[in-house]
Amino acid sequence: MRADLPVRIVDGHVVTDPGIGPVAMVWLPLHGEVIAKIPPRKGNRSWLHVTVGIRSPKFEDDRWTLPRSCLVRLVTAVIDRYGYVVLWRDMSKLSQCTRACLEATGVECQCSCLGAHHGQDAAGWFERVGDVVVADHGECTRTAVVYGPRGSDANAVVYDGKLVGVRYRVDRAGRRNWPTAAQFMCASCMTARASVWDHCHTHGFVRAPLCNRCNTRHWRGWQPQHGRATTSRNFDDSYYRWCPEYADEWRPCSA
Template sequence: MTDDLPVRIVDGHAVTQPGVGPVALVWLPLNGQVVAKLPPRKGNRRWLHETVGIRSPDFNDDRWNLPRSSLVRLVTAAVDRYGFIVLWRDMSRLSQCTRACLEAMGAECHCSCLGAHHGQDAAGWFERVGDAVVADRGECTRTAVVYGARGSDADATVYDGNLAGERYRVDRTGRRNWPTAAQFMCACCMTVRAVVWDHCHTHGFVRAPLCNRCNTRHWLGWRPRHGRATHSRNLDDSYYRWCPKHSDGRRLCSA
């Protein structure tokens, strides 16, 4: 049921289930730059520059103006960071759905299918969780699409350093041979299936697959009274060792 979705679009607004926490909001207009509103957090500029790969992120008031070419990387990185991202898209109703749409890897689409068929013949690093038509503007239709981490139908296994020594990447080429995080149990609590890839923000290496709660347990301000669910008490930080520069303890890894 729609009400069971972790993030829903209600009257044009993103509504999250208790325990999900704030998510990234992005608008893709017909033309011009991508506009992103990120949950307030120290280090957002550094994250956009170093992780998403945007040379000069432009911050205006409470939102970021970013190049269109960064959209797929932004969605991939935001899913890993926040668990979900809501993408508002303005699409032309006159354009036609093509083979390029069916095989597309990214989140940008201008076809008449309004993204319903987008990427169905390709495996990406995120998948649609929910969507809604927000406004019909004649030749242009605005839709809101919720993306989350791609799941897995296989039984979850224990992570054993499959990506040890790999640099964290959010581009299609860099993740070509990566397994999905959902193939493993969360390396921190070992009680639920993982959904995202965690990485060391200090050194840039992939560490382990985590569930959303464990991935965000250190974030200041995300408390149960603010709608953030408490994480499992069964925490194990030994997955930090998958960062090659964490071994001697002298070069600390960031959460």
């Protein structure tokens, strides 16, 4: 894994640069349900139910047990919320890498390439930014893969409301024909390229593309010394109005 990545795996531990904040971690075992550790935040259960579309998320101790079928939606939603996700996967040593691996549209993979080629022919809403083999467990190898929002090589432009009135979705069908957030400048600070799509939690509409720093400015309970992103001096919350039900007099839109 590259040493300059903002989220890295060092000696089996997740290390983040200052300002990144806590990162969600998801474990995909060879069999059974997905296990997720999501940074503590008010409304996590509602977020998993409403945004990710999980009927009955189960919580025990400090982790969530979720259906395997939600993996792609979960990774997409987590990246929009936290910027990055670390996906721990147990990969079978005996299975073979096939064309089906190259054409896969999700992040689940159990073939001999350890996910190196998985989904490389498929367009998605996130991309691999680093990975590392963590441990050998006999019949399987455990890997850690860091995913972040899909980037763009084009010059960033000012967002002009292309998704105004569109409901926020994290499934592939729901995001069909969406532009990537990285095609635009951050609608809040206008000084950095956007990376994720922000949405109104109250009404469920897409609001605007934001950079990670602006997107995380309302996180509660984390102090600067613990990695909380500081608010940009250029912060502008007028992008809230991209929610068609926004009202200045009572400001119902939550971050």
